[in-house]
Amino acid sequence: MPRDPFIAPQEIEAARRRIAGQIRVTPVEASASLTERCGVPVTLKLEHHQHSGSFKFRGASNAVLSLDEGQRRAGVVAVSTGNHGRGLARACAMAGVRSTVAMSALVPPNKVEAIRGEGAEVLIHGRSQDEAQQEVDRLVAGGMTMIPPFDHPDVIAGQGTLGLEMLEAMPEIETVLVQLSGGGLIAGVAAAIKAARPAVRVVGVSMERGAAMHASLAAGRPVEVEEVATLADSLGGGIGLRNAHTFAMVKALVDEVVLLTETEIAAGIAHAYWQERQIVEGSGAVGIGALLADKVQLRGPTMVLLSGGNIDMRLHHRIISGEAVDVAAEAA
Numbered sequence: 001m002p003r004d005p006f007i008a009p010q011e012i013e014a015a016r017r018r019i020a021g022q023i024r025v026t027p028v029e030a031s032a033s034l035t036e037r038c039g040v041p042v043t044l045k046l047e048h049h050q051h052s053g054s055f056k057f058r059g060a061s062n063a064v065l066s067l068d069e070g071q072r073r074a075g076v077v078a079v080s081t082g083n084h085g086r087g088l089a090r091a092c093a094m095a096g097v098r099s100t101v102a103m104s105a106l107v108p109p110n111k112v113e114a115i116r117g118e119g120a121e122v123l124i125h126g127r128s129q130d131e132a133q134q135e136v137d138r139l140v141a142g143g144m145t146m147i148p149p150f151d152h153p154d155v156i157a158g159q160g161t162l163g164l165e166m167l168e169a170m171p172e173i174e175t176v177l178v179q180l181s182g183g184g185l186i187a188g189v190a191a192a193i194k195a196a197r198p199a200v201r202v203v204g205v206s207m208e209r210g211a212a213m214h215a216s217l218a219a220g221r222p223v224e225v226e227e228v229a230t231l232a233d234s235l236g237g238g239i240g241l242r243n244a245h246t247f248a249m250v251k252a253l254v255d256e257v258v259l260l261t262e263t264e265i266a267a268g269i270a271h272a273y274w275q276e277r278q279i280v281e282g283s284g285a286v287g288i289g290a291l292l293a294d295k296v297q298l299r300g301p302t303m304v305l306l307s308g309g310n311i312d313m314r315l316h317h318r319i320i321s322g323e324a325v326d327v328a329a330e331a332a
Helices: 009-019 032-038 056-065 069-074 083-095 109-117 129-141 153-169 184-196 212-219 246-253 262-274 283-292 313-320 327-331
Strands: 028-030 042-046 076-079 099-103 121-124 175-179 201-207 256-260 302-306
Touching: 009 056, 009 153, 009 184, 028 153, 032 042, 032 283, 042 153, 056 083, 056 153, 076 083, 076 129, 083 099, 083 109, 099 109, 099 129, 109 121, 121 129, 153 184, 153 302, 175 184, 175 283, 184 201, 184 246, 201 212, 201 283, 212 246, 212 256, 256 262, 256 283, 262 283, 262 313, 283 302
Parallel strands: 042 302, 076 099, 099 121, 175 201, 175 302, 201 256
Antiparallel strands: 028 042
C-alpha cells in the first residue's frame, strides 16, 4: 500500500530528537528596517548560519541517521543543486558513510568545490537536475541508496524541525515566508507550524526563471520546466513527475506563492548585507526580496527564513556594489 504523502507532526518531533546532537539551533533576530517598512514586526530566522551553510543539513542528517546497516555499507547518492549535496556530504562524513553527489553543469563552481571539501565524490552530468538524476539512477541500480533533496519523508521531517524552532521563537507569528523549490523545506515547515497553529499563513517564495513547483501547482500535476541560470540557483530543478510527497503537501498547506525577478532577488541579497549585516545567497534572500518588492501583504508578526549563505563571494561583491548581474546571459 502506498505511503500517505503527508508527514505527520510526530515524525518531525522524532526528527528533532534524532538530529539534536548534530544540528545548530539557529538564531532569530528582529529586523528594524523591515519592521519599519512593513508596519508589522518582522524577524529573520538565520538558518544560513547552520552547519554546511544551509537548512539542507537538517533533512540530510535525519535521512542518514535513519539508514539501516546495509544501506550504510552500500553508501548513499543524491542529485543536488548544491546545498543538499553539501549537507548530505557532511552528514555522511559524520556518520562514516560513503557519499556521491551528482550535479548539472549549472551548479556554481563554489558549491561543487564545497561538496568535494566535505568528502563526497562529485559527478557532473548534463545541464539540468533531471539529467544529473540519470547518474543517480545508475548508481542506485548498482546498490547505493538514494537520498533525494526534497521528496523523501525523512528529509521533509528534518526540514520541518525549522518550523518547530520558528514557532518557539515567535509564538505570536501570523505569516512565514519560506523558500519554494522542490518543496521539501516548505512542506516540512508548514506541516510543523500548521499542526500547532493552523491559521498561520505560509507564503512560498521562488524565482520567475524555472519555478517548477509553481508551474506544477498551476497545472494541477507535476510538470517539467526548463532550467535557466538564476541568482536563486538553489531553487532550480524539477519536482519529479512521480512526486510522492511534496506536491500534495505544498498544494494543501501553502497559502500563497510569489515569484521574483532577478533584480528583486539581487535587492534581497543587497538588503541582507547592508541593512541586516548578513551574507545570504540568492535563494536565501528571496523572502526579503518579496517584502522589498511589496509582493506579500502582511497582517501581523512575520518571520522570514534566510535559508542559505553559500554564495560565491565575487558574485556577492558585484551585487552589493550595485552591478546589474544577469547570470543567465553570462552562462550562455
